[in-house]
Amino acid sequence: MKVLVLAIDRDDDFGKKAGVEGPVIGKGKCIDAALKLSLADPEDSDANVVYAAVKLYDELKKSGEFEDVEVALITGHPDVGVKSDIELGRQLDIVLKKFPADGVIPVTDGAEDEQVFPILSSRLPIVSSKRVVVKQNETIETTYYVIYRYIKEILSDPEASRVFLGIPGLIFLLYGIGKLISLSYPQSMNIISNVVAGIILLFIGGYAFTRGFRIQVFRALTNEFIQLIFGVSGLLIITAGMVNAYVNIDTYAVQLMGYVPEPGPIKFILYIHSINTTVIIGIGVVLVGRIIQAYLRRNPHIWYNIAGILILPTFWIIIDVTTRYALGVVNFHSFGTILEILGAFVDVIFSVVASTFIRRYFISWASGGNSEVEETSEPVQGAESKA
Template identity: 45%
Template sequence: MTQGRTLVLSVDRDDDIGWKAQVESPCIGRAACLKAANTLALADPEDSDVNAIFSAIKIYDELTAKGEDTAIAVIAGNHLHMIEGDRRIAASLEKVVDETKAANCILVTDGAEDEYVIPIIQSKIPVSSIRRVIVNQMPNLEGTYYILKKFFDDPKISRMVFIPIGLAMLLYAIAYLFGSPGIATIIVVGVIGCYLLYKGLGFDELFHGIWDALKLSLSRGRFSFVTYTMTFLLIILGSTAGFANILKYYSSDGSLGLITYLMTFLFGALGWLILAGLVLSVGVIFDVFSNERENLGKVIVFPFFVTAIGLILYGASVYIISITGVPDFPLSTDTTSKYILWSTIGGIISAIAGVMTQHVINKKIAESRKQEIIEVM
């Protein structure tokens, strides 16, 4: 027999019980879990999480009938934002473990996202068994059509698929109306390519995190809300200046390579982008100093590293532009050779200064903690 209390845990990562059935999680105990399953079944009888919760209840009943010390719970994440959802799962599981005093866990899922959920669960409680509940379907054309229809009816999926395709088609139609079908094709391919990179590199989660941080700073009245807003505006100004630089040199010589265009963008935008990074760093440092001073060492390096990266990129951009022979570039190769040398040295000095400052801050924080412990004792 398994040592300690066993927790039968059903995980609804996309929070269908909250999104569709308006059931607050975590649900702890057989009665609460059964109520959540029935409510979700009435809201959406075809949801696979219904079967997962009922399967968890069945496992709980079987183990209880054998005389095992068993608990049961259902926890959920977030329907739209996976990062916030996973954090909610971790927090909910911690609460469930504290309340049930469980020593191990039997995980029950619908099999869709096990690889994401399992590490989170294992970080809080040992997983002794995993039960994947797969609902049998008739593999005919009508069933496939119905599954796809339900798939695209989900607002999370429809926004991810329909918006980029619709935007690309709209831009193509506008460009075609202005008599530029060649540009229209470039626009469509560019929009789809940018969207695929945006999703593939995880920028969507990054922007969700930034947006959540912005809302949090506003709701708590933090200074960083102002700096977040200023940073956003500075990034727009920098991007505009960078693209204006590209258009300037594209009009003078349309045969420049991709690397040269990237460097001309950086040459025009870097000043604004560095300023944006510094403004953001100041806001974060101010808030951490005011509210979470023990974490000051983690963020104090931000302005130093922003300056270091900015200096190195600036030196590299002007040097590459000068050696590629861009017409009308104001700096000569000899001058840019000095630029890249001194900017690299300046960047290294800035990075070293940041690391040393972080070391000093962390040392002072550690000494302060020791002093507090001594005073308490």
């Protein structure tokens, strides 16, 4: 078996620094090339790759494990990538014409040069491989290559570039504008700094929120405008109710309990009770928007949202009764509480029954009245297949 010990210089340091043109074939010529590169740049590890290849060549010669052994050096191109790999393949073909090897042992100094292994294996089997480590050079070169590769991917991927370049770019841009404005109005530096910081946090928070919940803002503005308007309205109602309850919590406590409790679990439960109505109303507004949007789009799943509105009174009753019971205002034996619980049960039963009929109606409505045909088509097809 004839084996070729092959030193690889993918970025053509030999050509750039020492004027050595590849391929270089033979022990003596390889040593001369390594000496030239060592004199031109003593810190370049590619010279050590050639020395290691020559040493391996001598060892294999002495061992007599193979029928014949040869050592060679191939150099690529400074533009690492397609150009360098094409050049390496061309030089490898020249080497194989002069020494028709049956296998190859590539010698490299890091991850970048090892990217050409598929080129080698497409021409002849790789018997083994050797990586040359010069002090800390392996870690340094591998780390550099990984960082370079990911930076290149970030620049080429629009989504990644928006996150890793777009957001930091916006931050620097806003701070730059703020700094320029502060030169003309130094007394307003505090205000400018707070405004800039607020805009940055608002942008980053909004981006993270929309990406995390898969909310497509521009699509929602164009395709789901009605639902968006009702959703924002419901959110504003809930927010207003929460703020109002917080401001008037003491007044509400006196009306309901006759005294103002100390901050703690009791006051928190009282706060939950006080925002119950506005939260339910806000959710109802959101569901109304979804119903209108689904109706305009003739979406059969409109019945989900209708069922949600029908069941909302039950949630209101549950929160109202449990919070008032926790506050000691009512007990489960009072007539009013029993009526509320019965009302919740009636609402649940009514919601389930009504939702069943509503579901059938809207499925038929969305399909143009062909729901019965669709339901009976599957058994008929099954009977035909059995026959």
